[in-house]
Amino acid sequence: MRRVIDKLRLLYEGDTLEAHQFRYGLLVFDVVTILFIILTSFLPRSPSMEWADVIIGIIVLTDFSARLAISRRPWRDLVHPITLADIAAIISFLAPVVGEGIGFLRILRTVRLLRTYQLLARLRADSVFFRRNEELIIASVNLAVFIFIMTGFVYETQRWTNPEIGNYVDALYFTIAALTTTGFGDITLTGTLGHLISVVIMIFGVTMFLRLVQVLLRPNKVRHPCPVCALQRHDRDAVHCKACGTVLNIPDEGII
Numbered sequence: 342m343r344r345v346i347d348k349l350r351l352l353y354e355g356d357t358l359e360a361h362q363f364r365y366g367l368l369v370f371d372v373v374t375i376l377f378i379i380l381t382s383f384l385p386r387s388p389s390m391e392w393a394d395v396i397i398g399i400i401v402l403t404d405f406s407a408r409l410a411i412s413r414r415p416w417r418d419l420v421h422p423i424t425l426a427d428i429a430a431i432i433s434f435l436a437p438v439v440g441e442g443i444g445f446l447r448i449l450r451t452v453r454l455l456r457t458y459q460l461l462a463r464l465r466a467d468s469v470f471f472r473r474n475e476e477l478i479i480a481s482v483n484l485a486v487f488i489f490i491m492t493g494f495v496y497e498t499q500r501w502t503n504p505e506i507g508n509y510v511d512a513l514y515f516t517i518a519a520l521t522t523t524g525f526g527d528i529t530l531t532g533t534l535g536h537l538i539s540v541v542i543m544i545f546g547v548t549m550f551l552r553l554v555q556v557l558l559r560p561n562k563v564r565h566p567c568p569v570c571a572l573q574r575h576d577r578d579a580v581h582c583k584a585c586g587t588v589l590n591i592p593d594e595g596i597i
Contacts, residue, residue: 350411361467367404374401374430375489382496382509398434401427473573476562480553487549491542492516495530498538503531520546565591 352363374397381390405427412418465471471478496512499505505528506512515528519542530539562574567582567589575582579589 346411349407353408353411370400378493379509394434398431401434402431405431473564477553477556480549480556484546484549484553487546488513488516488520491538491546494538495542498534499530503535505529516542516546519543520550522547563591565589 351357352360354360377393377397381393384390405424409415409418409424418424465475492509492512495516496506496509499512500507506515511528515530517523518525518528519539522543530536563577564573565575566573567575567585567587569587570582570585572582572584575589575591577591579591581587582589
């Protein structure tokens with residue numbers, strides 16, 4: 342048993358080529374799972390689709406069990422948002438969702454996208470390109486995760502009662518229209534829950550969108566190598582290097 346745990350810890354936390362390939366393989370699986378969620382929204386439920394749900398759920402459960410087995414703080418990790426996202430995904434895929442009474446559990450699958458933040462930690466260590474553009478990439482990922490999760494909420498809560506929401510594209514169209522406050526009016530959400538979802542999209546979505554624009558136009562960090570320790574990224578108004586204390590002369594445009 343100890344050998345199995347050591348092998349799993351090497352795959353999940355190691356710095357070998359095999360470990361990197363394994364972790365990026367998990368990323369590919371997550372992307373395929375997201376595509377499956379989107380594509381199946383256009384198709385009627387069938388036995389083959391239910392079996393696909395079970396297979397994905399078993400893989401997610403296996404991954405979840407392995408990470409819990411190698412955890413040095415299992416009880417603390419159980420309440421971590423990423424762990425809760427996995428538990429939600431496992432429930433949604435393995436639950437008998439053929440019955441319409443609990444079909445709403447499919448909404449929980451979208452929160453699995455929270456695992457994207459684990460990928461960001463890996464990229465920070467593996468990719469020079471990521472480290473150079475970290476602020477922009479994180480802002481983009483935050484917005485993308487919010488859009489996808491809210492699209493899932495719109496789709497799963499409205500598709501049974503709102504004829505205007507027939508698939509993920511309809512839900513995505515509404516989410517983007519609400520986020521940008523365009524409000525075309527051709528698709529609207531019904532009921533109290535629909536109105537609350539619209540409010541959440543407009544308030545939090547616009548905030549994240551503006552944050553992305555701010556990063557694009559005026560990033561908080563600038564690239565200016567420290568002449569002593571070579572630290573690359575500093576605050577725009579930094580006078581001293583936060584790593585070694587050397588006085589910096591960061592050029593600017595004189596804008597206060």
